[in-house]
Amino acid sequence: MTKLTCDICVIGGGSAGLSVASGASQMGAKVVLLEGHKMGGDCLNYGCVPSKALIAAGKHAHAMQSGQPFGVRPVTPEIDYSAAKDHVQRVIDSIAPVDSQERFEGLGVHVIREFGQFISDTEVQAGDTVIKARRFVIATGSGPLVPPIPGLDTVPYLTNESLFDLRDRPTHLIIIGGGPIGMEMAQAHIRLGSQVTVIEGQKALGKDDPELAEVALSSLRDEGITIIEGAQAERVSEQDGQITVTTSDGSVTGSHLLMAVGRSVNIDRLNLEAAGVAFTKKGVTVDASLRSSNRRVYAIGDAAGGLQFTHVAGYHAGVVIRSLLFGLPAKARTDHIPWVTYTDPEMAQVGLTEAEARKQHGDKLDVVRFPYHENDRAITEGKTTGLIKVMIVKGRPVGASIVGAQAGELIGIWALALANNLKMTAIANMVAPYPTLGEINKRAAGAYFSPKLFDNPTVKRVVGIVQRFVP
CATH class of the missing domain: 3.50.50.60 (FAD/NAD(P)-binding domain)
Known part of the structure; x- marks a missing residue:
């Protein structure tokens, strides 16, 4: 039996674990990373990356059949499903080196390709190796939930x-x-x-x-x-x-x-009881700093039992690195986390939906809307199906919902606003290039301020006075 000691032992080589291992090692911590299956985890091998690659193949096929409004005669595409899957694999293969064992070993991480399980509150065993660490980070992700349907x-x-x-x-x-x-x-x-x-x-x-x-x-x-x-x-x-x-x-x-x-969280192999780590079927029970009932053990990403998105995993990694490496207080929040469904049209959300905002803020809430069919770029592209809704309280956005072309790109402005507590004036002051879909965000901000300017008797009186008396 081999025994190792380290500062941080990361359990899981998916998005969350790799982010912690990379950052911690490059900043001087001694890191051991355990991964019993594929480096890159679900996102690279079974989730975000292959699904978006297959969606891209479908978009190319769809474009061949939907060009009539642009003067392009539709044709029936010859689809080679197997070749589409070859495209998916090529995409995975091109990204895989970034998540590879070789890269992380080059960064100074000790990578062990075995599943880990706790054998005490300070030790994890992976194969024939026992790792004693000052801190552990559970980043085991999740897998598909298969319900017990008869048959x-x-x-x-x-x-x-x-x-x-x-x-x-x-x-x-x-x-x-x-x-x-x-x-x-x-x-x-x-x-x-x-x-x-x-x-x-x-x-x-x-x-x-x-x-x-x-x-x-x-x-x-x-x-x-x-x-x-x-x-x-x-x-x-x-x-x-x-x-x-x-x-x-x-x-x-x-x-x-x-x-x-x-999705079902991957924690069954961990023997969490041996480490005194509390958990439920949703994941490891953590506080706002992502720390478990065992203060040596953190859980991030899907394993923490919250939002199951790759970008949340990366965000969690940043939160715990602040605590692990610098001993500084750090808390995770969710109000600024966006998510996207990559259908066509796309759907994107950050913060509160309209229903949630009305329940939470009542009469203090303003909701502004702007449709895609009034955006010039959307008209040129034939992508006029969609709209944006922004939920606003006392001049600050508390949520944004978008459905339409490139909604996942457009939501970034609102994620920035919520993350930094910006006011609607920050969006209104932005100059968006013309013609772009990005103008939709600015027009939504304009929809908030327009009634305050154009339907305000006081504003009209001031303008009238200025026009009469100011030379």
Whole structure:
């Protein structure tokens, strides 16, 4: 048995763990990183990167069929699904060196390719190595949640961890789960030539503003995706190579089944009890500084039981590095965290939705809107479906919701505003280049100030006096 000592032991080589390991090692800490599966974690290998690569392939196919309004004759694309998956793999391969064991060893990190588990409150064992550290960071991420639907254990099904290995295009892809993963993969596959049915037990895209979600869902339905809402999957069966999902509203039969109902935090292997670390099925129980009940142990990213986004993992890494390396107080917050669903049109959110803001702020709330169809760049591109809503209290934005082209890019301004407690004047003072979609943000700010200027009798009286008496 080999024994090591270090300043920081990071458990998990995904986005969160790699960020801590890289930063801590480069600033002089002695770091051990444990990863029992693939470096880069879910985001690189099964999540953000491959899904967006497949979405990009679908966009190219869709463009060939939607050029009529621009004077471009539509053609039926010849889609090679296997070649599209080759594109996905090339994208992964091009990014992988950034997350590789070799790179991190070059940064001075001691990388051990084994799963780790606690054997005491100060030690973790990984394979035949015991690591004693001053501090531990749990960054084990999450995996696909597979609910116990009767019959599911008897049929072949896909998750995000196996979907990107599939080489033959599904004839009819059934997706259980109408959240972001389900809807993104639904649109990618219908554009790549599959028939697609989505089954959602409640409301598709139900965590987003319902007005904006309906805009996105309407576009998905227009492309031919069947979306069945309010229908719980009650049973799954297979006959003659065809899979049938029986719901409370009937049944759907297709060639392939994708489970996309949510995520389950990867903490079962850790033996957290041995370290005195409290946890629930949602993840490690942490305080605002991301510290667990064992003060030596932190949890970040999905393992911390909160928002499950790669950018949150990176943000958490920055928070704990401040504490781990410099002994400074640092707390994580969520009010400035944006998220995006990469359908077409995209959906983006930061801060409070309109419903949340009305509940929290009542009559103090102002909501301003601006539609895409009044933006000149959106008109030139034929991307006029969409709108922005900004929730404002006492001159400061408390939330923004966008549905439309490049919503994920546009939300950045509002994330900046919320992170730095900026006023709407900061957005109004910005000069946006013309013609860009970025003008949508400035016009939303203008929609907030316009009534205060143009419908204000006092302003009109002042202007009148100036015009009469000032030479």
